[in-house]
Structures are given as structure tokens and as C-alpha cells.
Amino acid sequence: MNLPVVTQSQVAHRSLQQGDRTSGYVLLLPSLLVICAVTLFPILYSVWMSLNQVNLTENGYQLQFDGLANYNILVHSGVFWHSVWFTVYYAIVTVAVELVLGTLIALAIQNVQALKGLSLVVMLIPWSLITVVSAEMWSYIYNGVYGILNALLQALHLIGAPVTWLGTPTLAVVSMMAADIWKTTPFVVIIVLGGLQMIPAEYFEAAYIDGANRWQVFWHVTFPLLRGSLALAGLFRILQAFGVFDLPFVLTNGGPGNATQSLAILGEESLFQNLHFGVGSAIAVSTVILVLGACLLFLSVFQSLVRGESA
Amino acid sequence: MKQTKGERVVGYGVLILFLLAILLPFFWMIVTSFKPNTEISAYPPTVWPVHWTMEHYQNALGRFHFLTYVRNSVVVAVITTACVLALSSMAGFAIARLPIRGKTPMLMGLLMISTFPPIAMVTTLYMMMRWLGWLNSYQALIISYTAINLPFAIWILRNYFLQVPMALFEAAKMDGAGPFQTFYRIFLPLTTPGLFAAAVFTFVASWTEFFMAFVFNSSDQMRTIPVGIALFSSQFSVPYGDIFAGSIISVLPIVILVVIFRRWIVSGLTQGAVKG
Numbered sequence: 001m002n003l004p005v006v007t008q009s010q011v012a013h014r015s016l017q018q019g020d021r022t023s024g025y026v027l028l029l030p031s032l033l034v035i036c037a038v039t040l041f042p043i044l045y046s047v048w049m050s051l052n053q054v055n056l057t058e059n060g061y062q063l064q065f066d067g068l069a070n071y072n073i074l075v076h077s078g079v080f081w082h083s084v085w086f087t088v089y090y091a092i093v094t095v096a097v098e099l100v101l102g103t104l105i106a107l108a109i110q111n112v113q114a115l116k117g118l119s120l121v122v123m124l125i126p127w128s129l130i131t132v133v134s135a136e137m138w139s140y141i142y143n144g145v146y147g148i149l150n151a152l153l154q155a156l157h158l159i160g161a162p163v164t165w166l167g168t169p170t171l172a173v174v175s176m177m178a179a180d181i182w183k184t185t186p187f188v189v190i191i192v193l194g195g196l197q198m199i200p201a202e203y204f205e206a207a208y209i210d211g212a213n214r215w216q217v218f219w220h221v222t223f224p225l226l227r228g229s230l231a232l233a234g235l236f237r238i239l240q241a242f243g244v245f246d247l248p249f250v251l252t253n254g255g256p257g258n259a260t261q262s263l264a265i266l267g268e269e270s271l272f273q274n275l276h277f278g279v280g281s282a283i284a285v286s287t288v289i290l291v292l293g294a295c296l297l298f299l300s301v302f303q304s305l306v307r308g309e310s311a
Numbered sequence: 312m313k314q315t316k317g318e319r320v321v322g323y324g325v326l327i328l329f330l331l332a333i334l335l336p337f338f339w340m341i342v343t344s345f346k347p348n349t350e351i352s353a354y355p356p357t358v359w360p361v362h363w364t365m366e367h368y369q370n371a372l373g374r375f376h377f378l379t380y381v382r383n384s385v386v387v388a389v390i391t392t393a394c395v396l397a398l399s400s401m402a403g404f405a406i407a408r409l410p411i412r413g414k415t416p417m418l419m420g421l422l423m424i425s426t427f428p429p430i431a432m433v434t435t436l437y438m439m440m441r442w443l444g445w446l447n448s449y450q451a452l453i454i455s456y457t458a459i460n461l462p463f464a465i466w467i468l469r470n471y472f473l474q475v476p477m478a479l480f481e482a483a484k485m486d487g488a489g490p491f492q493t494f495y496r497i498f499l500p501l502t503t504p505g506l507f508a509a510a511v512f513t514f515v516a517s518w519t520e521f522f523m524a525f526v527f528n529s530s531d532q533m534r535t536i537p538v539g540i541a542l543f544s545s546q547f548s549v550p551y552g553d554i555f556a557g558s559i560i561s562v563l564p565i566v567i568l569v570v571i572f573r574r575w576i577v578s579g580l581t582q583g584a585v586k587g
Contacts, residue, residue: 031402128569137336245521
């Protein structure tokens with residue numbers, strides 16, 4: 001491809017638009033190639049692999065078309081359905097709590113000026129923390145024998161005997177969600193605070209002068225103007241939550257039993273421990289379908305919320 | 312906006328509670344890393360170490376090849392960040408300022424795909440890496456992380472490029488500068504904050520990523536920090552002291568980055584949200 005060379009004398013006459021368009025594609029091409037090779041193509045190829053029996057050879061693999069056989073195995077597997085169920089409600093609960101809690105905290109602290117730089121740094125710490133590290137940290141806090149959480153609750157006389165937080169299915173799920181909420185709520189707070197700063201103060205003043213109460217101001221002024229920030233935070237969180245892997249891997253390794261076995265944990269197990277690449281691909285594709293569905297659902301619910309407000 | 316005294320008290324109260332909730336678990340990890348093993352597994356726990364010890368730091372650095380993991384993480388994160396900056400500044404400029412058909416839907420699509428759970432692409436990627444002989448190599452992670460972080464970096468930079476007045480672009484053109492010259496001479500210098508924001512996001516994401524690093528680079532010599540720390544534990548014991556010592560070493564560079572670049576991190580995040 002020829003790069004357009006624009007000399008001074010040409011500027012006035014030649015078709016600038018055409019030259020700009022060509023250089024646009026030239027600038028865009030490297031990024032597109034990398035992204036397609038590493039994300040788009042692998043996702044599509046996983047769909048194809050999921051329709052095959054995959055046999056590993058010495059340094060490659062053989063595919064044998066097998067129709068929907070891999071999906072047939074999944075549909076009849078209780079373990080698979082359990083991990084779908086766990087992933088879905090884990091994502092819904094954590095994202096909902098993080099969005100609501102994050103918005104509430106942001107609204108409460110938006111006008112507090114003190115310590116602004118310092119609190120910003122503190123809020124960014126959980127976001128920048130390696131998830132494996134925060135999981136190890138929580139596993140020590142939750143420890144049933146010498147964990148500080150039990151010691152605290154016993155000192156406050158809230159529990160009698162030490163609790164094995166990660167030892168029973170329900171408690172393990174709740175503890176894991178709490179660790180996730182600890183790590184991600186500050187991120188939501190930052191996004192919402194940023195959104196709040198963009199709203200001109202006159203909007204609020206005008207609403208109060210018109211006699212609106214606090215709730216009306218929030219519902220009719222703040223919330224509609226925050227929807228961009230909230231939708232973004234929500235989408236990011238949903239996409240992440242559906243891939244949850246690090247936290248259960250370290251905290252419970254999917255247990256007790258398979259109580260915290262997310263789709264990613266199940267997929268990793270069948271792919272790299274049992275080397276069932278066909279079934280593993282089918283699990284990966286199921287995750288993609290679920291994630292897409294969840295994003296569309298989230299956006300449509302969100303839009304109808306906003307529309308309901310303006311009606 | 313008028314603000315009652317009650318509101319301000321509530322604001323301070325919530326802020327202090329919130330910051331404490333963030334810091335206390337973190338504080339517990341730091342304190343524990345200086346306790347001898349007998350104190351780490353004592354119940355009820357000692358809040359402040361009775362006997363301070365550096366043994367866990369010595370263990371992490373000596374017994375667990377932690378410095379190798381640090382080196383691997385640094386190499387991968389630095390090269391990934393450089394690649395992402397080079398590619399995303401070009402693409403972000405093109406999307407913001409040059410006429411390309413269908414660029415907004417394309418950008419949104421890429422953004423969605425890049426945030427998909429890694430399990431979606433890791434099956435095929437593993438096969439590709441295996442076929443290329445790239446398992447347990449730096450390039451396996453660098454290429455994967457570059458692709459995953461590119462769309463978000465492009466998006467941040469596009470928002471910054473959009474803020475540079477179009478008049479500057481036209482003026483440069485009238486002076487005979489081509490699109491490439493305009494890009495390097497005018498736009499890049501004006502969008503430095505955006506470049507910093509994109510760099511920090513990419514660096515942090517590469518530094519913390521676990522799933523792909525675990526699947527592609529599991530040999531002891533090629534582990535990154537998250538994989539190394541996750542595999543500290545043996546089947547029979549979890550050496551919390553050593554784990555936390557390693558964790559704190561690995562957190563320090565990131566905390567320094569965050570302290571320096573906090574404003575740009577936040578503006579990178581929020582501008583995107585508003586401009587969509």
C-alpha cells in the first residue's frame with residue numbers, strides 16, 4: 001500500500017478526504033490485526049472446536065466433527081448446570097450490591113473535600129491489587145481455626161463458637177461475594193464520583209428552587225445524568241463477574257463440593273486437567289452466550305429504568 | 312449547592328468508615344507478614360506482632376524464586392504497555408480524527424469482545440501457543456495482554472484526541488503537514504495525560520492477570536507474580552507469612568504508580584463514561 005505523501009502544493013487541490021481515509025486505515029490496521037488474531041478469531045474458533053472431538057497430538061491436535069455431542073454431554077450434566085447457576089447468581093448479586101452500594105457511598109461523600117487525594121489513592125488500592133493476593137488475604141481472615149473474623153465476632157459476642165466460613169456451601173458463597181464486593185465497590189465509587197462531578201451544580205439548585213425534595217432530585221436529575229457512568233460500570237462488572245476464576249481458585253478451589261465452581265473453574269478443569277478440549281470449548285462458548293445475554297438484558301432493563309423515569 | 316451540617320457529618324462518617332473497610336484487611340496482611348509462624352496460627356490472634364521477624368521476606372526471596380516471578384512480571388507488563396501505547400495511539404487518533412466508515416460500532420464491538428471472560432478465547436489460544444511452541448514464553452502473554460488491553464486504551468485515547476480542537480488539525484494541514492506528521496507533532500504531545508492513563512491501566516491489568524498466565528506459563532521459571540503466589544501453597548499447608556511477604560513486595564510498585572498517576576487514572580475512566 002502506498003502511503004499518501006502530501007506536499008505543500010498538493011494540499012489545496014487533491015482530495016484530502018481520500019488521503020485521510022487511507023492513512024486512517026493504515027493507522028488502524030495493526031491494532032485490528034492483533035485484536036482479531038487474539039480475541040475475535042479464538043472465540044469463533046472455539047465455537048468450531050466445541051462441535052468436534054478434539055484429540056491432542058504431539059504438538060498439534062486433530063478435529064473430528066461430532067455435531068452437538070459435546071453440548072449433549074453438558075446438557076445432561078448436573079455439575080454443568082450447577083456452575084451455570086452459581087455463575088449467574090454470583091454475577092447478579094455482586095454486581096447489584098456493588099452498583100447500589102457504590103452509588104450510595106459516592107452520593108454520601110461527594111461533597112466532602114478533606115483528604116481528597118489520599119482517599120482517592122486508598123480507593124484505587126483494591127482495584128490495583130492482584131486478585132490472587134486479595135483472595136489469599138481473605139482466606140487468612142476467614143480461616144476457621146485462627147482467622148481474625150472469628151476472633152472479632154467472638155469478642156463482640158456475635159457468635160459462640162468459631163465458624164468455618166469457607167467450609168459450608170452457603171457461607172462459602174457469601175464469603176466469596178463479600179471478598180469480591182470489598183475489591184470492586186471502590187472502583188464503582190470512583191466512576192460514580194466522576195460522573196457526579198460532570199453534573200453542573202445549577203441543575204440541582206434549579207430543582208431545589210422548584211421545590212423538589214431530595215429523593216425527587218436524585219431520581220429526576222442525578223440518576224438520569226449518571227446513567228452513562230452506571231451503565232459503563234455495570235457492563236464492565238458483569239463481563240468480569242461472569243468470568244470469575246481467581247477468587248474461587250484460591251479461596252475454595254470450587255468447593256466445598258462444587259458449591260463455588262464457576263463456569264471458568266469448570267472450564268479450566270475440563271480443558272487443562274482432564275484435557276477434554278471439545279467439552280471445554282463447549283463450556284467456553286456457553287459462557288460467551290450467557291455473557292452476551294446478560295449484557296443485553298442489563299442494557300434493556302437499564303434503558304427502561306431511565307425511560308420510566310422520564311415518562 | 313447548599314449543604315446542611317448534618318449532611319456533612321454523614322459524609323465524613325461514611326468516608327471514614329469506607330476507607331477503614333478498605334484499609335483494615337490490607338493492614339492485617341501487612342502486620343501478618345512480620346509475625347513468626349507461631350503467631351500467625353495463634354488463636355485469638357495478636358493484633359500487633361509480639362516478635363517482629365523478616366523471615367517471611369527472606370523465604371519469599373530465597374526459597375520461592377520470587378525474584379524470578381518479579382522479573383517475569385516486569386518484562387511482560389513493560390513490553391505489553393509499550394506495545395499497547397504504540398498501537399492504541401495510532402488507532403485512537405484514526406478513530407477520533409480521520410474519516411473511517413462505521414468506526415463507532417466497530418470500536419464498541421471490540422471493547423465488548425476484549426472484556427469477555429478469558430475462558431472464551433483461552434481454548435483456541437492455548438492450541439495456537441502450543442502449535443507455535445510458545446507455551447512458557449514471554450511472547451505468549453505479551454501478545455495476549457496487548458490484544459485484550461488495546462480496545463480500552465484506544466477508547467481512552469480517542470476521547471483525548473477528540474478534545475484537541477479540529478482547528479489545529481486544519482491549520483497543520485494548511486501548513487503542509489500530512490496526517491502522520493499531524494499525529495506525531497501535534498496530537499501526541501497534547502494527549503500525554505491520556506497516554507499515561509492508558510499506560511497505567513495496561514500495566515496494572517498485565518501485572519494482575521492470572522488465568523492466562525496460569526494456563527500458558529506454568530513452569531517455575533516462567534511464572535508471573537500472581538501464578539507464583541497462587542502456587543506458594545502446597546497441598547498440606549498454606550504459608551501465609553511467605554505469601555503475604557511476596558504480596559506486599561508485588562504491591563509496592565503498583566501503589567507507587569497509583570500515587571503518581573491517580574488524577575489521570577480517574578479522568579481516563581470518567582471521560583470515557585461521559586463521552587461513551
